[in-house]
Structure formats: structure tokens, C-alpha cells
Amino acid sequence: MGDGDGGPQDFLTIKYNGTTGAILWTAVFDALAVDQAMGVAIGPDGNPVVTGISCGPWFSSPKCDFRTVKYHGSSGTILWNVTYDSGGQDFARGVTVDPNGDVFVVGASNFMDVVTIKYRGTDGTTVWTVAYSHTTFGTGEEQGWGVAVGSDGHPVVTGNSRTGSNQNVRTVKLDGSTGAIWWNTIFGSAAGEEAKGVAVGPDGNPVVTGSVNPTGGVDNDNFLTVKYDGSTGAVLWNVTFDTGGKDVGSGVAVGPDGSPVVTGLTRQSGSSFNFLTIKYLQQLTVSIDIKPGSDPNSINLSSAGVIPVAILGSATFDAMQVDPATVALAGASVKLIGKGTKYSCSTEDVNADGFVDLVCHVVTAQFMIEPGDSVAVLEAQTFDGLAIRGQDSIKVVPD
Missing domain, CATH: 2.130.10.10 (YVTN repeat-like/Quinoprotein amine dehydrogenase)
Incomplete structure (x- = not known):
């Protein structure tokens, strides 16, 4: 017209x-x-x-x-x-x-x-x-x-x-x-x-x-x-x-x-x-455990090593579906091993609840954490694109 x-x-x-x-x-x-x-x-x-x-x-x-x-x-x-x-x-x-x-x-x-x-x-x-x-x-x-x-x-x-x-x-x-x-x-x-x-x-x-x-x-x-x-x-x-x-x-x-x-x-x-x-499903909140078996979860920001974090499975969440390439704990990504193509992650039941958990080791030097911070947040995605988020307490310790 x-x-x-x-x-x-x-x-x-x-x-x-x-x-x-x-x-x-x-x-x-x-x-x-x-x-x-x-x-x-x-x-x-x-x-x-x-x-x-x-x-x-x-x-x-x-x-x-x-x-x-x-x-x-x-x-x-x-x-x-x-x-x-x-x-x-x-x-x-x-x-x-x-x-x-x-x-x-x-x-x-x-x-x-x-x-x-x-x-x-x-x-x-x-x-x-x-x-x-x-x-x-x-x-x-x-x-x-x-x-x-x-x-x-x-x-x-x-x-x-x-x-x-x-x-x-x-x-x-x-x-x-x-x-x-x-x-x-x-x-x-x-x-x-x-x-x-x-x-x-x-x-x-x-x-x-x-x-x-x-x-x-x-x-x-x-x-x-x-x-x-x-x-x-x-x-x-x-x-x-x-x-x-x-x-x-x-x-x-x-x-x-x-x-x-x-x-x-x-x-x-x-x-x-x-x-x-x-x-998309809305972002899913999951449970995580930084340094499983440790309390408090002490982090030395000057360390050249890695910190383990467990993404906990449950009756409604399969931790095996998490893509390790997307895992970031307070800005720190998962360490690469071998020829740099494999992520340092493994499966185990860290809290003995009968569900498989995904344990990944993140690079300490990459943390975006300040002295005095008391919580670290993990963000990741599943292989089919679902965003997940979890947090756990931390204690930043001096050298």
C-alpha cells in the first residue's frame, strides 16, 4: 500500500x-x-x-x-x-x-x-x-x-x-x-x-x-x-x-x-x-563442596597449585552432564592435563549419598578472590546448555 x-x-x-x-x-x-x-x-x-x-x-x-x-x-x-x-x-x-x-x-x-x-x-x-x-x-x-x-x-x-x-x-x-x-x-x-x-x-x-x-x-x-x-x-x-x-x-x-x-x-x-x-531451562542451583573433606575451605591465593571442587549429584541432577570446559570457580578454570586436551576432573561419591559427583581441580592462580572474601561461586553449563550455579564458604589464608 x-x-x-x-x-x-x-x-x-x-x-x-x-x-x-x-x-x-x-x-x-x-x-x-x-x-x-x-x-x-x-x-x-x-x-x-x-x-x-x-x-x-x-x-x-x-x-x-x-x-x-x-x-x-x-x-x-x-x-x-x-x-x-x-x-x-x-x-x-x-x-x-x-x-x-x-x-x-x-x-x-x-x-x-x-x-x-x-x-x-x-x-x-x-x-x-x-x-x-x-x-x-x-x-x-x-x-x-x-x-x-x-x-x-x-x-x-x-x-x-x-x-x-x-x-x-x-x-x-x-x-x-x-x-x-x-x-x-x-x-x-x-x-x-x-x-x-x-x-x-x-x-x-x-x-x-x-x-x-x-x-x-x-x-x-x-x-x-x-x-x-x-x-x-x-x-x-x-x-x-x-x-x-x-x-x-x-x-x-x-x-x-x-x-x-x-x-x-x-x-x-x-x-x-x-x-x-x-x-532453555532457568538456571539451576546445585550444591558444591570446595576441598571435599576439609573444614574450613582454606585458600592460599599465592599457591601455584590447584583446588578441588566437587559438583554434587542428586536424585534430580546428574553431575556427569556438566561440561568441564565451562566450569569456573570464582573465575578459575579447570586445569588441563596430558597434552592440554583433557580436563583434570574425575567422578566419585564424595559425600557418600549414593549419587555420583564430579570433582574438578581449578587453577589457584586464576582465582578472582580478594582477601576477606568468605564465599566462592561456581558457574558452569551442562552439555545441553543448562546453566548451573553453586557456592560454598572459603577462608583466604596468608602465605
Whole structure:
């Protein structure tokens, strides 16, 4: 459907019957030469909100602004529509609605800065606008891609932070009332990561999905999913998924049981793209025993040796399914033995409960522990991608 001045795109919003998939209504929104919808969310009043961009004129250096439209959930009638113009090029990419019905929109301005806007749900009035730029964090570029809000009413924004050729994921939690930054967390490495979507689970913890390219090769992206602590921004776990081709995550939702579902695209070499959808179990808390048989669990940070840690099996958890390559105790990885291809792990029943435990030896020199710390946290993954976490007491002793 055209718009009268040569532009080829309009918003198209469709409501389906949840039981049968029958179309209940369709709504076309046409403002400028190009109107492109990028995200949709439904509030507690049952009314959908769509966000995207409006650009024009079509034939001569089109200027783009945020465009956000709220529809009546029963009829598709437009209730309000608003724009945001920074004076430059503005691209809205994500939208969410809080428990009070107020709307949060996130996007990028001038390809370098993240803009988040809170609108009053009843009439679209702007409550606040917050922009954090590449200069805020001392980077070369910041891009906003996704926004979600939990029951606390405070939005979580995710996107990409680039300095030079290295790109990582930046996730920021904002105060829902003022837009002030509560916390911001960078996740990534030299491999290069990209975030596209975020959701907040019933536990209040956000989950971000996107992709990582561990080798930098063509079509070598893997799904990346990261879960954060909603209060502090600390990373609780992260997992990747690789089909052997190009795998790019773009959307995530978290169910009532806390299990995230991520979706995106996958392509094998020479083939076309297909949908790829994965459901993860929520992070599993397991029991561990640092230095089995020892009490207290004394650690000398100057030691050049190793420390044993047992991941305890149980009636509901098979410790043999833990991938030794992913085990990290307070930042220390498992020692490699032989020709450097075998991990120093073995199986035994250290607590004599009838269940097999996995005992691994981690490199003491790699510990990220400070004198005075009293707890060490172990993080790992099973071979099928389930994140696990456990902790035990420690006592740091002098040389």
C-alpha cells in the first residue's frame, strides 16, 4: 500500500484470534514516505502499542524519526500517535508497556546514541526522555535495540556498544519514574557480541538474546543468551548455541516458570534462512563442596597449585552432564592435563549419598578472590546448555 508520495511502506498491524488464528482486525498507518514498524507490545488494558520509524521525503535524503502508535485492542482504531525527533536520524526499535500502562520506547539517534522515552499510556504525553551517548561511556558508538519492563516498573534497555572494531552488549536498567541509570553492564570479549532483544522474567531478572561471532568468520555467528541479576546487573549465566552455520538471535520471552525462549534465524552454508527457536531451562542451583573433606575451605591465593571442587549429584541432577570446559570457580578454570586436551576432573561419591559427583581441580592462580572474601561461586553449563550455579564458604589464608 502506497502513501501518495511514492513511498513503499506503511505500518501494518494485525490482531489474530488466539485460539484459531483467524484475523480479527487489520490496521494500516500511513504518515510519511516510509513508515516501518519495528516492535509491538500489549499493555494491561489489552491495547497494543507499535513503534518504528517514519521517514520522508522518499526521493531526496529521507529524514527518519521515532513513530509510536497506540491502537484500541478490540477494533484497531488509533488512540494516539506520537513522534520523536532529535534533529538528526532517529530509529525506534523496541517497545514495552509497564504494569500501569505507560509505554517505553528505545532506539538509536544519529547511529551513535541510545534514546529511551517514557510515554503516558492514556494519551501519549512524554513523561521523560533519556539519551545516553557514546561520550557517556567513553565509547565510539551506542545502539539501542530492545527494552523490557518487569513488575517493578523499571525498564531494562539492551543494545550494542562499539569501540573501534570491537562490539559488545551493553544492558542498562533505568528508574521508571525519572529515567536515571540504576546500573549498566557490559558483556563481551574480543569475539564481538550483538544484542537484539530483552525480556524480564517473573523473578525480576532480565534475559538478553543476540549473537556472538567467536572466530570472526563469515556465517559463523552463534546464538547468545545472557541472564542478569535485576537488582545489580551482575551476569548470572550466559549460553551460546551453534548449529555449525550462521545463527542470530533476535527475540526473547520468559515464561511463568522462568524459562526463556529465544528465537531468530539460522542458515547453513549455501542454504536459505530458517527460523530457529530454543527453550532453555532457568538456571539451576546445585550444591558444591570446595576441598571435599576439609573444614574450613582454606585458600592460599599465592599457591601455584590447584583446588578441588566437587559438583554434587542428586536424585534430580546428574553431575556427569556438566561440561568441564565451562566450569569456573570464582573465575578459575579447570586445569588441563596430558597434552592440554583433557580436563583434570574425575567422578566419585564424595559425600557418600549414593549419587555420583564430579570433582574438578581449578587453577589457584586464576582465582578472582580478594582477601576477606568468605564465599566462592561456581558457574558452569551442562552439555545441553543448562546453566548451573553453586557456592560454598572459603577462608583466604596468608602465605
